[in-house]
Amino acid sequence: MNIIKLLDLYSGEYIKENKFYILFFIIFTFFYYILEVVGIGFILSKLNSKINQQYVIYFLILSLVLVISTYIRGYLESKLSSDIATFSRKKFFKGLLQRYKTNYQDLNIGKSINRIFAVTLEYRFAVINFFKLTLPCIFILLLTTGIILKLNLHIGLFLLGCLFIAFLITIREYNIISKHKISQEKFFYNSFDNLNDQVNNLMNSYLNNENKNEQNRINDDQDKYKEKVFNAENSVNYINTYLIFNLMIFLSFIVYYFYKNKINDKIFFVVVLIYFVSNYITLGKELGILIPHLGISMASSDYFYNLLKNNDNGKIKNTKAGNIKFKNVSFAYNRNKIINNMSFIVQDKSKVAIIGRSGSGKTTLTKLMLKLYDNYEGNIYFGDQNIKNIDTDYLRKKIIYVNQRTNLLERPVIDNINYGNNVDKQVIIHLLNKYNLLEIFQGLKNGVNEICSVGGTNLSLGMQKVIILLRGILKSNNSQLMIFDEPLAGLDAKTRQKIIKMILNECKNKTILVITHDEEIIPYMDKTLNLQDINK
Ligand SMILES: Nc1ncnc2c1ncn2[C@@H]1O[C@H](COP(=O)(O)OP(=O)(O)OP(=O)(O)O)[C@@H](O)[C@H]1O
Ligand SMILES: [Mg+2]
Numbered sequence: 001m002n003i004i005k006l007l008d009l010y011s012g013e014y015i016k017e018n019k020f021y022i023l024f025f026i027i028f029t030f031f032y033y034i035l036e037v038v039g040i041g042f043i044l045s046k047l048n049s050k051i052n053q054q055y056v057i058y059f060l061i062l063s064l065v066l067v068i069s070t071y072i073r074g075y076l077e078s079k080l081s082s083d084i085a086t087f088s089r090k091k092f093f094k095g096l097l098q099r100y101k102t103n104y105q106d107l108n109i110g111k112s113i114n115r116i117f118a119v120t121l122e123y124r125f126a127v128i129n130f131f132k133l134t135l136p137c138i139f140i141l142l143l144t145t146g147i148i149l150k151l152n153l154h155i156g157l158f159l160l161g162c163l164f165i166a167f168l169i170t171i172r173e174y175n176i177i178s179k180h181k182i183s184q185e186k187f188f189y190n191s192f193d194n195l196n197d198q199v200n201n202l203m204n205s206y207l208n209n210e211n212k213n214e215q216n217r218i219n220d221d222q223d224k225y226k227e228k229v230f231n232a233e234n235s236v237n238y239i240n241t242y243l244i245f246n247l248m249i250f251l252s253f254i255v256y257y258f259y260k261n262k263i264n265d266k267i268f269f270v271v272v273l274i275y276f277v278s279n280y281i282t283l284g285k286e287l288g289i290l291i292p293h294l295g296i297s298m299a300s301s302d303y304f305y306n307l308l309k310n311n312d313n314g315k316i317k318n319t320k321a322g323n324i325k326f327k328n329v330s331f332a333y334n335r336n337k338i339i340n341n342m343s344f345i346v347q348d349k350s351k352v353a354i355i356g357r358s359g360s361g362k363t364t365l366t367k368l369m370l371k372l373y374d375n376y377e378g379n380i381y382f383g384d385q386n387i388k389n390i391d392t393d394y395l396r397k398k399i400i401y402v403n404q405r406t407n408l409l410e411r412p413v414i415d416n417i418n419y420g421n422n423v424d425k426q427v428i429i430h431l432l433n434k435y436n437l438l439e440i441f442q443g444l445k446n447g448v449n450e451i452c453s454v455g456g457t458n459l460s461l462g463m464q465k466v467i468i469l470l471r472g473i474l475k476s477n478n479s480q481l482m483i484f485d486e487p488l489a490g491l492d493a494k495t496r497q498k499i500i501k502m503i504l505n506e507c508k509n510k511t512i513l514v515i516t517h518d519e520e521i522i523p524y525m526d527k528t529l530n531l532q533d534i535n536k
Pocket of ligand 1 (some may be wrong): 030333334336338356358359360361363364365404
């Protein structure tokens with residue numbers, strides 16, 4: 001991958017959005033160095049003749065302008081480098097969350113977070129290095145070459161040749177160093193996985209007396225990694241050596257030229273030449289730092305591309321109806337096949353019960369509809385559209401899933417009810433009254449204002465269930481399909497009846513799927529799907 005693609009991946013959007021700022025920064029920097037090199041060079045070159053008052057005034061003005069410009073340039077530079085550096089991290093985290101949304105199990109989220117932090121830190125070093133050191137060196141080299149070209153065409157051409165060869169060396173070495181760094185990084189992440197695996201299986205390794213072998217494996221890995229690091233570091237050594245070699249050859253020509261010819265305004269010439277040489281040497285060292293950082297950023301590019309690939313841009317955001325179709329769907333959690341070639345249809349606005357023994361895959365089925373996993377075979381359609389083509393956020397507004405598990409937040413009951421739907425307290429109270437459900441919370445000291453403890457353990461299971469059901473129903477405004485996973489579990493007979501009434505009443509214009517072990521609700525449904533029958 002070339003450098004342009006790398007920049008595009010890490011900072012493309014930022015650069016596009018801030019192109020004028022970046023342009024302004026570059027122009028300002030360029031003028032700043034003209035001031036620094038030409039101004040200081042010129043003033044120092046006059047020191048050998050007698051200096052007058054005017055000289056002192058010029059010197060003071062130059063000093064003042066230089067100090068102020070240094071601050072402004074530094075400010076622009078810090079803003080730009082910190083912005084660019086942070087931008088990539090935000091972008092990858094967004095990609096990670098987006099990806100995780102549809103791929104719960106595939107992605108080791110902890111590992112991805114580590115990688116995003118580690119690699120964007122490397123990229124950040126590269127960006128800061130570039131703006132603070134590399135770019136100024138490049139400017140000064142171009143500027144000094146330009147000045148010398150004007151002072152003496154022959155020597156100017158020598159310097160230009162020197163820069164051109166240095167450029168070729170850098171491109172060549174950039175490719176070599178990057179390859180080493182990529183190989184080093186790949187190895188690092190592989191051994192990271194292996195180590196993780198080993199640590200997770202420590203118990204097995206102890207029981208099988210394998211710990212000595214495991215230790216040897218770790219040592220072998222570390223030795224191989226050491227070799228990779230050495231190769232990468234040593235490849236940096238080459239670029240420095242080649243660049244200095246190149247410089248010394250051209251300087252020899254220049255020394256010879258000085259020896260043979262008379263040079264006018266020698267002091268100014270020498271000051272500018274010293275600027276050139278010192279910046280050339282600094283640039284060589286900087287490239288030796290910058291390129292490995294870029295190499296590491298490059299080594300993770302494919303990983304980040306993959307992370308960002310799975311977004312919902314341009315996907316469908318309108319579905320006319322709430323019908324569902326499963327066509328030859330198969331799905332496994334890590335090779336443990338749960339859904340096997342399943343096909344069924346649920347008509348729009350119909351009421352369907354899904355039954356089946358514990359662990360038969362009822363909850364899994366709804367997770368597939370909600371695109372929590374996308375690695376299934378076959379096709380799932382919602383509103384006649386393949387859900388793969390439907391925007392994920394949109395889909396989750398149209399399908400409301402009332403979870404079987406209740407994970408309450410450590411907040412008042414009422415806040416737990418309006419979590420994700422933001423309706424007014426009055427609306428909630430009205431709904432509770434409408435179905436005589438308020439009495440359920442009367443046992444609590446503060447009623448619906450009682451604060452739930454973590455996990456809701458200070459509430460009865462029935463209270464928790466009602467909270468979750470209300471939360472879902474209040475979210476149902478724009479939805480087309482309501483899925484209730486075990487809505488009656490843990491409730492007494494009287495409350496079960498109230499809940500059935502509420503579900504049927506509040507969701508009457510929508511498709512309703514009820515996953516249940518309770519026979520009680522089945523007579524109210526249009527159809528019953530038994531997983532034992534449709535899961536082959
Ligand atoms: N995240 C997961 N990773 C691995 N296996 C899982 C995961 N979630 C569920 N399973 C397994 O998939 C099978 C189906 O689980 P699922 O929760 O869909 O069953 P269910 O029909 O809803 O059961 P219940 O009636 O008890 O709620 C079970 O064997 C379960 O162990
Ligand atoms: Mg379940």
